[in-house]
Amino acid sequence: MGEKREVWQGTLALMVLRTLAVLGPQHGYGIKKRIEQISADMLAVNHGTLYPVLLKLEQEDSITCKWGVSENNRRAKFYRVTAAGRAELEKERRHWERTGEIIARFFALNGESS
Amino acid sequence: MKRARGFMHRLLASIRRDDREDFTAELETHLQLMIEENVRRGLSPAEARRAAIHRLGGTESIAESWHDQRVLPLLDTVPRDVWFALRRLTHEPGFATVCVVTLALAIGANTAIFSAVNATLIQPLPYPAADRLVQVWETNPQAERWGDWASYPDFEDWSRASRAFDGLALYRNARLRLTRGEYPEMLTAVRVSPSLFSVLRVDPMLGRSFLAEEGRPGRTDVAILSYGLWQRQFGSDPTIIGQSLPLDGRNHVVVGIMPPRFDFPTNLQPSARPPDVWIPVVPDTARGSHSYRVIGRLKPDQTIVQARMDMERVVRIVVDLDPGHRGRGAAVEGLQHHTVATVRPSLLLLMGAVVLVLLIACANVSGLLLARGATRQREVALRLALGAASSRVLQQAVIEGIVLALVGAAAGLLVAHAGIRGLVELAPAVPLVKDASLDVRVLTFTIVTALATGIVFGIVPTRQALRLEANDVLKEGGTRQAGGARVSAIRTAVTVGEVALALVLSIGAALFLRSFANVRSVEAGFDATGVVTAFLAAPPTDATDVPRTVQFFERVIARLEQVPGVSAVAASSAVPLISNETSPFRVEGLERAAGQDLAHAEQPKVTPGYFRVMGIGLIRGRTFSESDVRSGEPVAIVSKGFADRYWPGGEALGKRVAITDGTWRRIVGIAQDVRNDGLEASAKPTIYIPFGQFPRASISLVVRIERNSSVTMTALRDAVRDVAPTQPLFGVQTMEQVLGASLSLRRFLMVLIGIFAGIAVLLGLVGVYGVLAYLVGQRRQEIAVRLALGATRSEIVRLVAWRGVVLGSVGVTLGLAVSVAFSRVLEGTLFGVSALDPLTYLLAPALLLLVVVAASSLPAWRATRVPAIVALRSE
Numbered sequence: 001m002g003e004k005r006e007v008w009q010g011t012l013a014l015m016v017l018r019t020l021a022v023l024g025p026q027h028g029y030g031i032k033k034r035i036e037q038i039s040a041d042m043l044a045v046n047h048g049t050l051y052p053v054l055l056k057l058e059q060e061d062s063i064t065c066k067w068g069v070s071e072n073n074r075r076a077k078f079y080r081v082t083a084a085g086r087a088e089l090e091k092e093r094r095h096w097e098r099t100g101e102i103i104a105r106f107f108a109l110n111g112e113s114s
Numbered sequence: 115m116k117r118a119r120g121f122m123h124r125l126l127a128s129i130r131r132d133d134r135e136d137f138t139a140e141l142e143t144h145l146q147l148m149i150e151e152n153v154r155r156g157l158s159p160a161e162a163r164r165a166a167i168h169r170l171g172g173t174e175s176i177a178e179s180w181h182d183q184r185v186l187p188l189l190d191t192v193p194r195d196v197w198f199a200l201r202r203l204t205h206e207p208g209f210a211t212v213c214v215v216t217l218a219l220a221i222g223a224n225t226a227i228f229s230a231v232n233a234t235l236i237q238p239l240p241y242p243a244a245d246r247l248v249q250v251w252e253t254n255p256q257a258e259r260w261g262d263w264a265s266y267p268d269f270e271d272w273s274r275a276s277r278a279f280d281g282l283a284l285y286r287n288a289r290l291r292l293t294r295g296e297y298p299e300m301l302t303a304v305r306v307s308p309s310l311f312s313v314l315r316v317d318p319m320l321g322r323s324f325l326a327e328e329g330r331p332g333r334t335d336v337a338i339l340s341y342g343l344w345q346r347q348f349g350s351d352p353t354i355i356g357q358s359l360p361l362d363g364r365n366h367v368v369v370g371i372m373p374p375r376f377d378f379p380t381n382l383q384p385s386a387r388p389p390d391v392w393i394p395v396v397p398d399t400a401r402g403s404h405s406y407r408v409i410g411r412l413k414p415d416q417t418i419v420q421a422r423m424d425m426e427r428v429v430r431i432v433v434d435l436d437p438g439h440r441g442r443g444a445a446v447e448g449l450q451h452h453t454v455a456t457v458r459p460s461l462l463l464l465m466g467a468v469v470l471v472l473l474i475a476c477a478n479v480s481g482l483l484l485a486r487g488a489t490r491q492r493e494v495a496l497r498l499a500l501g502a503a504s505s506r507v508l509q510q511a512v513i514e515g516i517v518l519a520l521v522g523a524a525a526g527l528l529v530a531h532a533g534i535r536g537l538v539e540l541a542p543a544v545p546l547v548k549d550a551s552l553d554v555r556v557l558t559f560t561i562v563t564a565l566a567t568g569i570v571f572g573i574v575p576t577r578q579a580l581r582l583e584a585n586d587v588l589k590e591g592g593t594r595q596a597g598g599a600r601v602s603a604i605r606t607a608v609t610v611g612e613v614a615l616a617l618v619l620s621i622g623a624a625l626f627l628r629s630f631a632n633v634r635s636v637e638a639g640f641d642a643t644g645v646v647t648a649f650l651a652a653p654p655t656d657a658t659d660v661p662r663t664v665q666f667f668e669r670v671i672a673r674l675e676q677v678p679g680v681s682a683v684a685a686s687s688a689v690p691l692i693s694n695e696t697s698p699f700r701v702e703g704l705e706r707a708a709g710q711d712l713a714h715a716e717q718p719k720v721t722p723g724y725f726r727v728m729g730i731g732l733i734r735g736r737t738f739s740e741s742d743v744r745s746g747e748p749v750a751i752v753s754k755g756f757a758d759r760y761w762p763g764g765e766a767l768g769k770r771v772a773i774t775d776g777t778w779r780r781i782v783g784i785a786q787d788v789r790n791d792g793l794e795a796s797a798k799p800t801i802y803i804p805f806g807q808f809p810r811a812s813i814s815l816v817v818r819i820e821r822n823s824s825v826t827m828t829a830l831r832d833a834v835r836d837v838a839p840t841q842p843l844f845g846v847q848t849m850e851q852v853l854g855a856s857l858s859l860r861r862f863l864m865v866l867i868g869i870f871a872g873i874a875v876l877l878g879l880v881g882v883y884g885v886l887a888y889l890v891g892q893r894r895q896e897i898a899v900r901l902a903l904g905a906t907r908s909e910i911v912r913l914v915a916w917r918g919v920v921l922g923s924v925g926v927t928l929g930l931a932v933s934v935a936f937s938r939v940l941e942g943t944l945f946g947v948s949a950l951d952p953l954t955y956l957l958a959p960a961l962l963l964l965v966v967v968a969a970s971s972l973p974a975w976r977a978t979r980v981p982a983i984v985a986l987r988s989e
Contacts, residue, residue, distance in 0.1 A: 028140060029147040047144055048176050051137070052183055059123040059184075072150065076143045 012045070012053050014096070017062060017089045020081040025068075027076035028054060054079060062088050121186075128185040137180050141173050191506070195513040202514065203521070209486065210518075213479045217522025217567070219873060220475030222529025225552070225560045227468045227866075229534050230541070231461050232559075233550040234454045239382075240375065242315040246412045247449040248421060250282065252404065254442045261696070262445070262452070263404035266397055269307070271432045272408070272444070278424035279410040283310040285379055286406045289812070290361045290391060291651065293840065294347065300649075300844040301343070301361070301390040304379060308394055313411045314378060318370030321355045329394025336394065337366040341374040343390040363654035366393065379407070382453045384545045402698045402774065409449055421446045450546075457544045459943050460863050466939070467622060467870045470615050474877045476567050477608045477615075481881055483515070483571050484605050485888050508573065515572030516565060523564035527552065530560070540866075543859040574604075602889055606921060609881040613925025614932060616871070616878035617962050621933045623871035624954045625944055626864040632946030633860055639788035639797060640690055641729025642849035644819045647689055648830065649845045651812035653838060660744065663809040666838070671721065673837045674815070677830065679823035684723035687810040688716065690790045691852045695719070699801060701760050702770040702778060715756065716790055716800040717773050719808045725751075725785060727818045735767050735783030742804035749804060751783035756799040771801060775808065792856045794945055815843075863943065875962065878925075879969045886918055886973035890980075897977050898985035907978040914977045918970025925966070926959045 012035075019034045020026060026034065031054075032045040057063045062085035070076040081089070127133075145166055152162030181190075203210040238244040250272065251262040264272075269284045276282070283306065290303040308324035317323060318338060328336050337359060339348075348354045358365040372392075380386040395406075412421055425444040433439040447455075454461075494507055534550050541547050650670065656662040667685055674683040688695040699715050722738040724730075733754055742749055750771055757766035770778040787797035805813075819825050827846050834843045890897070897910060937949035947954075 027143065027147075029144045047141070047170065051140075051176065051180055055180060055183055056120070059120040061119055061123075070143070070147070074143055074146060075139070076147075077140045 012049060013057055014089070014092050016050075016053060016057060016079075017081060017085055017092070020063060020079055021086060021089055025066075025078040025080040027068075027070060027078050029076070030070075031079065057085070060088075061085075124184065124186045125189070128189040133184075134177055134181050137177055138173065141170075141176065145170055191509065192513060195510045196517055198510070199514040199517040203518065206486075209482065210521075213482060213518055214522045214525055216475045216478055216877065217519060217564075218525035218529055220472045221519075221523045221526030221560060221563055221567075222533055223870070223873070224468050224472050224563060225526060225530035225556060226533030226537055227461075227464050228559050229530065229550040229552060229556045230537050230544070230547050231465050232553070232556055233548075234461060234544060234546040235458060236555070237546075237549065237553075239450050239546075241378075243411075244450065245448070246280075246414070247314070248279075248410050248412060248418060248446050249449050249452045250408045250410055250425065250444055250446050252442060253445050261404070262407065264406050264408045265401050265404050266395070266406060267399055267401045268404075268444075269406060269408050270397075272425070272428055273309075275428040275431050276410075276421075276424055278413060278416045278421035280413050281309050281313040282408055282410040283307045283313040284395065284406040284408045285310060286395070287379075287383075287386075288393075289649065289651070289844070290393070291363075291840075291842065292347070293360045293363070298840055298842045299347075300842050302380070302387045303361075303391045303393060304389045305395040306392050310378075310392070310409075313409060315411075316373070316376055316378075319373040320352055321368070321370030323370055324394050329396055331396070333394075335361075335364055335366040336369045337361060338370040338372060338392045339368055340372055340377070340388065340390050340392075342388060344371045361391070361393070381548075382449075382545055384543050384547070404696070410446075418446055418448060453545050457859065460859060461544070463622075463939065463943060464863065464866055467619060467867050470619055471870050471873055471877075472563070472567070474612050474615050474874050474881075476570060477612045478877050478881050478884075479518070479567075480571055480574050481605050481608050481884055484574070484608075485884065512569055512572030515570070516568030518571060519564040519568030520561075522567075523560050526564075527557075527560065530556075537862075541858065541862045542855060543862070602885070602892060605885045605888065606917075609878075609885045610921055610925040610928065612874075612878045612881045613922055613962065613966060614929035616874040617926055617929025617959060618933050618936070619867070619871040619874040620958045620962060621929075621954055622940065623864075623868045624958050625940060625947055625949065625951060626860075626867050628947045628951065628954065629943075629945040630857070630860050630864045633793050633857060636789065636793040636946075638690070638793060638853070639730060639786050640849075642853045644821065645727065645729075645849040646817045646819060646825070646830070647692060647845075647847060647849060647852070648815050648817075648843045649812065650685075650815055650834065650838075650843055651841060653840050657811035660809055663811060664743075664806055667721070667805070667809075667813060669837050670815070670834060671723075673833050674817060674830065677825060677833050679820050679825040679829075680817055681820045682723050682727045682818045684721045684727040684816050685805060685813040686718045686720040686724050686816065687805075687813055688718040688790075689814040689816060690728075690788050691792060691849075691856050692814060694790065696798075697774050699774075700772045702772070704760060716798045717803060718800070719803045719805045719810055719813075721805045724802075724816065727816045730788060731786040733784045733786060735781070737783055738802075738804045738806075740806075743806040746807070748777045748779040748807060749782045750779040751785050751802040752781055753785055753787050753797065753800040753802075755787045755797050756801065757781075757784050759799060773801060773803065773808075779803070793853075794860075816849075860945070875965060878962075879965055882918060882921065882966050882969040883972065885921070886914060886970050887976070889917060890914060890973045890977045894980050894984050897980045898982055901978075901980065902982050902985045910978045911971075911974045914974035915967065915970045918966055918974070919963075922963050922966030922970075926963055929962075930955065930959060 015035050015038075016031055019031055019038070023034060028047070028050060032047065032050055035045050036043060054063070054065075058065060058079075061082060063079045063081050065077050065079045067075060068078045148166040148169065149159070149162045152165050153159060155162075157165065239247065241247065249262060250264065252264045252268050264284065266284070269282065273282045285304050285306040288303040288305050290301045292299045292301050306324075308326050308328050311317065311323040319341065321338070323338065324336065327333060339354070344350060344354065354368050355370070357368055359368055360366075377388040380388050410421075412418070416424075422445075425446055429439070429442060429444055433442070497507055498504060530552065534552070538547055538550060650667075651657070652663045652666045656666045671683045671685060674680060687693075695717050696714050697717050699713065699717070718724075720738065722740060722742070725732060725737050732751075735751070738749070738751065750773075752766060752771070760766070761769060766781050766784055769781050771781065772778050785800075785802065788800065789795060790798045790800065817825075817830065830846065831843050834841065897913075900913075901907075901910065933955070934950065940949040
């Protein structure tokens, strides 16, 4: 297996939302670790990409944040998905499912050449 | 929706306190968590820390871009940049003062001229839907008649038959004597058709406007007062409505008061006194008497072109009914357009000239900024190397330029404020200019001008710096300025442009100066020095009786001649540059074909002394005498132009002409031509009639004052009061004042273009000096080396001055080309000098080149003073 792949921004936002929706409030480092774990370390989340995405989601009211204390007693900023964020996530999920379906149909095509 | 929410968040974040610290704390947590994880993986704490920091990279730049995303960058950075720019300016007071003063002059002059253009050409007349107002007048190419006038019967025909107008109205100026209180007062009156107020769509503030039938014979005399007269004479008493007012000896019932700022039609007539009273016009049937102006309001669906077609139709109908109208036509023009037609080219020319001044000022300030920019290149390069986005650097420079320009514009408004008052003083001949002020449109113009110039200032020098490789600049170090040669090249190009524009303006100024001198030296045909004129009317009791009118004026003249210092007195119904009396005439033996209109000529009715007092020379024959009275033979004196025209090469004396009264008059004398309508207009054919044979109820007195003596106005007034206590002498002025006023537009042009050219040359001089001084500064070491190697001082002077000469020559050549290319713009506004006048085109460039050489001599001299030690310094 080659290099880890960088996540591109649009899908990263989706992953962040899904992670927060499933696992509940998380700090930035936690989100990064979860996403890397879930992708079975196929993805590398750079903090230079992550924090701008968090800020964008926050500005769109999809998530909110609050300072709290982490599991090992550190002050950390915890992000939580909002109702608007869940609605957005649902919309995105349907969009991805449909996109996946369409793409799948194309790969299912049996041409003469294949 | 999502986007709007995001925008609101960013807007709020921009206003709230800076929370970068908050983010740095978050990143710190992130770092600590990474270190902990690394430790868990078995790294030593120190190694764990180093690995984490290595992964994380520079937190500063992340924090910076995070912040930029969190706020609206413009809102966040602009105030900081403005603050920074202001601080920088206060740290360089000399530089700031030069820039601000230059810009203040240029922007102020532009604002002042634009306010005049705005008031006359752009701002609509102060009436509702003023763009629908037109002026209509009768044309007749066959009759030699001039001006934009109409007769009362014309007006009636047009009103009846035209379809293009919501209404037509006519008016003429008049004087009315108000006898109330101790002294009679002469009022500026306007005789108007009752429709005037509805055509203008202005209602009286109090009372009513005229009824359609008012003014017809048998109706009660009525009058509408101006707000000014109402305040002055009646203390703003509202019960004046319905009361009677003695005007010219007849009682007029006051029916209305106009609102304060209503001053039609004198607002259209430069240097006229605002009207005091409007009274209904008395209808007449004199087709030949074109003494009215007609205005109209186009119907909403009609254009001027349609109105012209409609008037052609109307004229055809009138001709069918009355063949005597054959050949006549009617002209229709927008009222404002027509009113300002004579001054429009001059104003646009001034606007063009003042924009050139602004360009030169911009070039100068850009040059200064470029020079300063060069010293700032290291700073820019350093910022770029440290990761500043080039767009940020550019933004800051542009904001600095704008701040500079806006400060200049603010100071410029003070210049403009004073300038506008000066303009109004200087330009009494420009209609509507009295209303020039710093209104919203003018302020917008100023701000847009400032912003545009500011952007240019900012971008040009900084793009220059950005184009350099950051590395090169940093490597060079020391005080040597990188890219100095290129900056120098750009500044040279800008300065060449300045010299070119300065030459364009100088040539223009020289041409206007010559035009003015030419107009001044024109032979007016009369001698204005020492002549005083004034209006006087015969008392109503005498005015209706011909012999008594003549006797009245004879008594006044005789009394005035007794005033010490007065050498001679005469009277005329029309005086050059003051009044006209233009009517049709016939020449015996030269009958026109039936249906053709009669030619027109000036027909002043003059007393015997008139030619002597006015200094109008008699070429042949005799002048009028006391015996040219009603009972005597009807006689006339014609102007030379008139005689040459109808009896070319022949003898006019003894031939006969007839004026409006139809009597054949024998020509007894031929007088010099007089430029009746101003020094720039040609002399009109004139027939002089003896006052004794054709008296008028109101006349102009002309009084010649003895050389080296002075006569007070009061002495003249008192003398008239002795003879005619009820009749005020009014409109007293010297002929020299009248002559001066007739030149005011030309003087206005000459003075302003001269000022602009002066500023342009001065700025060009500063520009040339600046670029050469910069050059010398750049090449100090080289010059020192040359001196050390034995170059003589004169060689060094040549080295620098030569640059000035080349620069000046290129600029002057360019300026000549531009002047020639645009010379046609000037053609209509010059007098007696070609727009390509060879003398001007030789002298102006030569003088400007001399100025350029003078400006280069100081830097050249300074170059020879470079101490030899400079050569040894390694930089």
